């Protein structure tokens with residue numbers, strides 16, 4: 001079957017399904033431009049989507065790849081992770097060829113966003129799937145007449161069989177802020193990060209790729225443009241406090257986020273910025 005793009009309903013949401021080569025697929029919801037599923041040719045779902053996720057737009061959908069903008073987490077006065085996760089985005093491009101399928105969704109400022117954040121912007125999220133990889137590219141344009149600075153992330157929830165059996169390689173030697181340990185600044189000295197408790201780390205200036213080793217769910221992860229990389233797992237107690245997670249949900253997920261979390265991105269009037277995360281089967 002040739003790659004194609006179709007309009008579907010997913011958990012009651014208007015969404016686009018990318019049918020990629022060799023049976024690969026992805027689903028992106030217009031609510032939040034959130035990728036909610038990525039299935040590779042081996043039939044495996046690679047993204048975690050909570051079975052208690054809420055799809056009515058009242059809160060962000062727990063799972064997939066939320067787009068956080070113009071604020072990362074609670075490091076500012078705006079709503080946590082900004083305000084575009086619960087906005088309706090619109091399709092601005094779709095293309096497919098023999099070996100790929102691609103869609104772009106966009107959103108821009110309006111009275112509601114300007115009431116929270118007084119800047120003119122346009123965001124585009126482009127999702128492309130090939131047989132064994134997915135590329136997510138966020139473009140931020142300053143369409144106003146004043147400079148602005150933002151933080152944000154592609155907050156990717158990766159699906160795992162058991163997070164205790166996974167390890168993330170490629171962060172050796174990087175400085176990180178440990179948000180689970182009072183925001184102390186540390187240096188990663190291990191060859192791999194094994195998640196064995198609550199983990200909430202913002203790694204700084206990450207330019208090398210990572211390898212998530214997880215049995216036959218292993219993935220190569222690479223980012224461009226985004227200066228930071230966030231690793232998050234709420235573990236048992238924090239997970240139990242999240243109403244949109246089932247008690248065991250923490251075990252099946254690890255967020256590896258391409259982020260501008262601790263380093264702001266500054267854009268002059270008329271300027272554009274691009275950040276990308278690529279996940280590839282290894």
Ligand code: BG6
Pocket residue numbers: 060073080081155179200201230232257
């Ligand atoms: C991570 C942050 O990126 O997102 C965590 O580092 C935060 O501190 C987590 O708890 C989830 O945020 P939310 O708003 O989706 O519950």
